[in-house]
Amino acid sequence: ARKPSAAMSKNDVKEMEVVDEKETGTRARVEEVLGRTGSRGGVTQVRVVIQDKKGRSIIRNVKGPVRVGDSLILLETEREARRLR
DSSP states (O other): OOOOOTTSOHHHHHHHHHHHHHHHSEEEEEEEEEEEESTTSOEEEEEEEETTTTSOEEEEEEESOOOTTOEEEESOOSOOOOOOO
8 A cells, every 4th residue: 555645635645545445345245125223214234245255144234325236345344233123
């Protein structure tokens, strides 16, 4: 990863951070939308299939709009969200 220099603009540095985040994350595809959660329903619980590992699927909470077929970049894949009741 490159290091920011004094000659770079703030936008260049932000773009670099996004690229670094994508390089460290793991790609996952939304397989099923399970429901809404959170105190105001602002979080969606989804089942995702990890692309790097042999088709392993886990449940995650996603903030913001999401639908079946979307690609996510997960910074960690060990933890799994608790199921909705």
